[in-house]
Amino acid sequence: MNQNQEIQKLVDGILNKQIRYIAKAISFIENSEYKIKKPFLKLIFPYTGKASIIGITGSPGAGKSTITDKLIKAFRNDNKSVAVLAIDPSSPFTKGALLGDRIRMQSHTTDPFVYIRSMASRGALGGLSQATKDAIKVLDAAGFDIIIVETVGVGQSEIDVVKVADCVVLIFAPGFGDEIQAMKAGVVEIADIYVINKADLDFAQKLFKEISDIANLSQKQPKPAVLKTIATNTFQESGIDLLKKEISNYLNFIKNSSNLAKKRQYFIESELIDTLSKAMIDKILSNQNIKSFFDKATIKKIYNKELNFYTVIDKIMEAI
Amino acid sequence: MRKIRILIAKPGLDGHDRGAKFIARALQENGYEVIYTGIRQTPKQIALAAVQEDVDFVGLSLLSGAHNELFPKVVEELHNVGADDIIVFGGGVIPNSDIEFLKSKGIRAIFGPGTSIKTIVDFIENESKSRNSKIG
Ligand code: B12
Ligand SMILES: Nc1nc2c(ncn2[C@@H]2O[C@H](COP(=O)(O)OP(=O)(O)OP(=O)(O)O)[C@@H](O)[C@H]2O)c(=O)[nH]1
Ligand SMILES: [Mg+2]
Numbered sequence: 001m002n003q004n005q006e007i008q009k010l011v012d013g014i015l016n017k018q019i020r021y022i023a024k025a026i027s028f029i030e031n032s033e034y035k036i037k038k039p040f041l042k043l044i045f046p047y048t049g050k051a052s053i054i055g056i057t058g059s060p061g062a063g064k065s066t067i068t069d070k071l072i073k074a075f076r077n078d079n080k081s082v083a084v085l086a087i088d089p090s091s092p093f094t095k096g097a098l099l100g101d102r103i104r105m106q107s108h109t110t111d112p113f114v115y116i117r118s119m120a121s122r123g124a125l126g127g128l129s130q131a132t133k134d135a136i137k138v139l140d141a142a143g144f145d146i147i148i149v150e151t152v153g154v155g156q157s158e159i160d161v162v163k164v165a166d167c168v169v170l171i172f173a174p175g176f177g178d179e180i181q182a183m184k185a186g187v188v189e190i191a192d193i194y195v196i197n198k199a200d201l202d203f204a205q206k207l208f209k210e211i212s213d214i215a216n217l218s219q220k221q222p223k224p225a226v227l228k229t230i231a232t233n234t235f236q237e238s239g240i241d242l243l244k245k246e247i248s249n250y251l252n253f254i255k256n257s258s259n260l261a262k263k264r265q266y267f268i269e270s271e272l273i274d275t276l277s278k279a280m281i282d283k284i285l286s287n288q289n290i291k292s293f294f295d296k297a298t299i300k301k302i303y304n305k306e307l308n309f310y311t312v313i314d315k316i317m318e319a320i
Numbered sequence: 321m322r323k324i325r326i327l328i329a330k331p332g333l334d335g336h337d338r339g340a341k342f343i344a345r346a347l348q349e350n351g352y353e354v355i356y357t358g359i360r361q362t363p364k365q366i367a368l369a370a371v372q373e374d375v376d377f378v379g380l381s382l383l384s385g386a387h388n389e390l391f392p393k394v395v396e397e398l399h400n401v402g403a404d405d406i407i408v409f410g411g412g413v414i415p416n417s418d419i420e421f422l423k424s425k426g427i428r429a430i431f432g433p434g435t436s437i438k439t440i441v442d443f444i445e446n447e448s449k450s451r452n453s454k455i456g
Binding site: 019020023024026027030031090091094095096097098099100102103106109110115116117118120122 | 321322323325344345347348349350351352353354355356357358361362364365368369371372373374401402403
């Protein structure tokens with residue numbers, strides 16, 4: 001089979017909701033260069049835009065996966081189909097990754113209306129992986145009602161999830177010392193809903209008060225809800241049903257107030273710029289004429305100050 | 321370039337998880353993407369997780385003695401979901417006399433206590449080379 005036929009087979013499989021093809025398509029996206037996967041992405045683009053995308057983020061070990069597991073159950077109780085992308089970090093040294101989020105969600109593995117995929121960050125620093133955005137499109141085209149994206153454990157600046165999720169849930173847990181202080185800079189402001197998990201532990205109430213104060217100051221519309229959960233309790237006693245209700249309320253609110261359309265247009269805008277940079281680099285690197293502008297000899301000349309770095313850039317830009 | 325993905329799983333009720341965790345970590349340190357699914361998985365759960373994760377290999381770990389029953393079941397479940405191409409291998413406390421039987425049931429290799437990681441990595445690299453690389 002040639003490339004086009006294989007791509008068509010993937011697309012057909014996805015539209016027929018066949019898990020094997022959905023899974024293969026995500027690997028294809030993860031492993032291929034932009035110009036190889038573009039024809040595929042082009043074919044699925046018309047089928048995207050229907051799913052609700054929920055981002056689950058927070059510090060390492062806060063309980064993101066445990067909460068995701070129970071959220072899947074809550075949405076399944078409403079008869080919604082659910083897909084999960086769970087991202088864990090790749091080692092910058094070995095490039096390998098140990099992907100453990102799935103352990104907490106194994107009870108859903110045999111449910112045909114649930115799909116769970118672990119992804120390694122593969123060097124991306126924003127809390128997602130390069131391929132996450134396109135993987136979401138595959139799941140969206142496959143018709144999942146809800147797509148949950150669990151980010152890597154975040155610290156201060158990993159906020160790429162705001163560029164993909166309709167609703168961002170930020171999870172805190174007591175026992176991380178000055179974590180809020182450290183987070184204030186960037187991460188804290190991204191939340192549409194705050195969750196204090198591990199409410200069974202000491203200092204949860206104190207944390208709840210602190211976060212409530214932050215949420216009260218928020219300029220967001222609607223004001224972020226602040227919830228307490230104990231994700232390790234039984235479903236009924238975990239507080240996750242309430243979290244699901246808050247998420248649904250939030251999604252309804254932004255749908256009806258046209259904020260969702262604004263958000264999605266912002267996603268498209270930021271993705272346009274990202275994708276365009278990739279496409280440009282592809283184009284530049286595949287043009288032999290342009291490539292000669294920065295061969296080894298040129299670089300040596302720049303190093304020896306025989307050539308001005310910025311003159312070289314100007315010349316390349318002119319040649320494009 | 322395709323990154324090799326490996327699912328490490330423990331079928332059945334065996335709670336000995338040190339070896340499985342050790343192998344998972346060692347494979348990660350050798351550059352693979354490893355998904356560990358924890359203890360007490362049914363063969364069906366393992367097969368479905370392998371398909372959802374689109375792994376190239378499933379590595380099974382058992383120390384309880386139930387390997388002759390459970391390892392072939394995993395191969396069977398993979399077959400049932402049309403994923404015969406996924407390579408199954410295993411390790412744990414497994415008598416040498418059982419290895420022939422397990423191989424006849426489709427388990428490609430068994431690595432017992434004391435196996436060096438290099439031996440396991442060589443196995444993965446060799447098997448990967450002989451898999452044809454299609455899309456995904
Ligand atoms: C530590 C241990 C325990 C710990 C387990 C802690 C844990 N969380 O893992 C505890 C104390 C809890 C325990 C309990 C029991 N144990 Co115990 N335990 C052991 C012991 C001493 C060592 C196992 C171990 O951790 N080894 C270290 C790891 C790193 O080695 P490994 O698992 O073999 O893994 C290596 C290889 O096998 C291989 N490998 C393993 N998995 C995989 C997978 C892949 C894909 C690959 C490539 C390679 C690979 O690579 C690893 C590195 O070389 C063994 C005896 C032994 N010498 O094996 C008994 C042993 C396994 N236990 C045994 C038994 C019977 C039990 C109990 C039923 C009660 C009892 N009598 O103690 C309970 C049952 C627990 C349960 N829920 O299932 C028996 C099993 C008998 C059998 N097979 O017929 C053994 C063999 C002892 C014996 N000789 O009787 N046990
Ligand atoms: N006491 C208590 N422990 C919890 C609660 N929720 C989760 N845990 C435990 O916290 C640990 C981490 O939970 P995970 O769900 O894996 O956390 P995570 O945020 O997904 O972790 P990473 O993905 O590694 O960043 C596990 O041991 C859970 O059992 C809770 O409400 N109370
Ligand atoms: Mg997690």
